[in-house]
Amino acid sequence: MSTLNTFSSHNPNSGAILADYPNTSREEVFATVDRARTASQQWQAFSPRERKKVLLRWCALLTQEVEQIAALIKEETGKPISDATLEATLAIGHLAWAAKNAEKVLGPQHRPSGLLMFNMSASVEHVPLGVVGVIGPWNYPIFTPMGSISYALAAGNAVVFKPSEYTPGVGALLGKLFHQVSPIPHLFTVVTGLPETGVALTESAVDKISFTGSTRTAKKVAASCATRMVPVVLECGGKDPVIVAADADLDLAAEYALWSAMSNAGQTCIGAERVYVLESVADAFIAKIKVRAEKVHPGAQGSYGPATMPSQLNVIQSHIDDAASKGAHFLIGSTDSVKAPYVEPVIMLDVPENSTAITEETFGPTLAINRVASISEAITLANATRYGLAASVFSKRHGKEISRQLQCGMVSINSVIAFAAIASVPFGGVKDSGYGRIHGPEGLLEFTYARTIVKQLFKIPLVFTSFERTPFADKFIKAAVRLLHSKGLG
Numbered sequence: 159m160s161t162l163n164t165f166s167s168h169n170p171n172s173g174a175i176l177a178d179y180p181n182t183s184r185e186e187v188f189a190t191v192d193r194a195r196t197a198s199q200q201w202q203a204f205s206p207r208e209r210k211k212v213l214l215r216w217c218a219l220l221t222q223e224v225e226q227i228a229a230l231i232k233e234e235t236g237k238p239i240s241d242a243t244l245e246a247t248l249a250i251g252h253l254a255w256a257a258k259n260a261e262k263v264l265g266p267q268h269r270p271s272g273l274l275m276f277n278m279s280a281s282v283e284h285v286p287l288g289v290v291g292v293i294g295p296w297n298y299p300i301f302t303p304m305g306s307i308s309y310a311l312a313a314g315n316a317v318v319f320k321p322s323e324y325t326p327g328v329g330a331l332l333g334k335l336f337h338q339v340s341p342i343p344h345l346f347t348v349v350t351g352l353p354e355t356g357v358a359l360t361e362s363a364v365d366k367i368s369f370t371g372s373t374r375t376a377k378k379v380a381a382s383c384a385t386r387m388v389p390v391v392l393e394c395g396g397k398d399p400v401i402v403a404a405d406a407d408l409d410l411a412a413e414y415a416l417w418s419a420m421s422n423a424g425q426t427c428i429g430a431e432r433v434y435v436l437e438s439v440a441d442a443f444i445a446k447i448k449v450r451a452e453k454v455h456p457g458a459q460g461s462y463g464p465a466t467m468p469s470q471l472n473v474i475q476s477h478i479d480d481a482a483s484k485g486a487h488f489l490i491g492s493t494d495s496v497k498a499p500y501v502e503p504v505i506m507l508d509v510p511e512n513s514t515a516i517t518e519e520t521f522g523p524t525l526a527i528n529r530v531a532s533i534s535e536a537i538t539l540a541n542a543t544r545y546g547l548a549a550s551v552f553s554k555r556h557g558k559e560i561s562r563q564l565q566c567g568m569v570s571i572n573s574v575i576a577f578a579a580i581a582s583v584p585f586g587g588v589k590d591s592g593y594g595r596i597h598g599p600e601g602l603l604e605f606t607y608a609r610t611i612v613k614q615l616f617k618i619p620l621v622f623t624s625f626e627r628t629p630f631a632d633k634f635i636k637a638a639v640r641l642l643h644s645k646g647l648g
């Protein structure tokens with residue numbers, strides 16, 4: 159059976175149907191992965207320089223079509239065109255970096271063989287995995303999956319991409335544009351579909367899955383892949399904290415924390431959801447963020463758009479209600495701020511640490527601000543979560559010192575989200591925010607495996623890997639180990 163079924167994408171502003179896409183069946187997903195395997199073998203035969211040329215051609219084509227891409231992102235997610243354009247340009251930046259740096263990062267490396275093995279040469283090669291399955295979310299439908307797609311392709315793999323069912327058009331357009339530059343059929347294929355299509359991809363013959371989405375789904379993906387020992391990268395949700403120290407630039411902290419929490423309707427995995435502000439500057443910070451927040455409103459032409467996924471509105475409402483019932487105060491908004499499909503900005507103060515607005519990912523334009531007596535209390539509370547994606551620290555003098563005590567994958571000092579736009583640094587989380595890394599050299603290495611090759615350069619009289627090993631060789635190795643490694647005891 160092939161792709162008989164279809165499903166529709168919607169404009170979240172109006173609810174209108176945008177287009178229909180194939181709901182790719184399990185059989186078709188499996189067949190696509192088989193075709194991708196042949197493509198991966200052909201792609202691996204290309205030199206790194208040839209691969210770079212192809213990917214830079216795709217990069218140029220995406221750049222040429224950036225307006226078309228941004229318009230489609232806006233249609234499917236509801237975000238403002240300026241945000242959609244920024245997202246597309248950042249994705250293109252990552253593709254260019256991956257294409258240009260793959261050869262240098264993944265080239266063979268010689269390693270020292272050590273005194274006892276001086277007659278051997280040792281080297282490590284980074285070998286493409288084969289076919290990488292990428293499963294994406296809807297909140298950044300080009301930026302997020304391209305963090306896996308471009309790095310996996312640059313590392314020499316073929317890719318099968320399952321976009322979110324909320325943003326299938328952006329995925330399909332990416333595939334169509336790649337097709338125009340691809341020297342090989344089926345090197346990058348997009349399989350649109352509902353969650354079952356994602357399930358099928360995790361059960362197919364892929365060599366790795368790179369998943370971005372909710373923690374709940376990530377656990378199912380990891381469990382499915384574990385049955386066949388297929389490795390996974392999991393980029394999941396967060397509950398990112400912002401720490402505002404006593405020596406912070408409060409205008410900057412208020413401006414950036416507000417944008418981080420509210421932009422994209424709060425649907426940013428690395429967006430601020432909690433602020434811990436030092437008591438001594440809390441009143442001033444709260445006054446500054448209030449003035450700014452009063453000017454922010456959602457709408458088709460607003461500062462941000464609707465909730466892309468209508469069911470998320472219930473989660474946002476429940477977190478606001480739970481915080482209110484436990485005693486939180488409203489600086490901006492109220493329990494009536496959810497007005498489908500939009501959510502007005504909500505900023506709550508003194509939010510109990512056991513309320514879901516603090517413990518769970520809200521994924522809406524809400525922010526909880528709590529006062530702390532010391533930086534160490536801020537750090538403790540920032541870390542007291544099952545998530546560990548990213549964080550921001552506002553401090554003129556202690557930014558690095560505070561950052562180093564945070565249990566998360568990425569920290570911005572005196573800025574927010576900046577690391578996502580720097581292609582040379584890895585992106586990813588710890589704890590329930592996932593594992594593995596995209597972006598940067600680590601993101602290229604993630605889509606390869608290390609193959610060690612050692613070679614005997616010449617034979618020496620002392621052999622260890624043979625039944626001919628002599629008592630003298632035994633003595634020699636003991637003496638050598640003593641000489642080399644016994645100094646630590648003084």
Ligand code: NAD
Nearest residue numbers: 294295296321322353356357371372375378393394395427
């Ligand atoms: P989701 O988990 O509902 O879906 C993600 C993708 O998985 C979709 O394509 C979906 O069809 C597919 N899917 C669903 N069930 C599946 C299954 N059992 N097996 C395989 N695939 C399946 O997430 P979402 O609502 O699309 O995205 C929002 C979430 O993504 C938020 O939690 C957000 O924080 C997170 N996110 C994380 C990052 C990051 O880099 N860490 C980036 C963006 C979004």
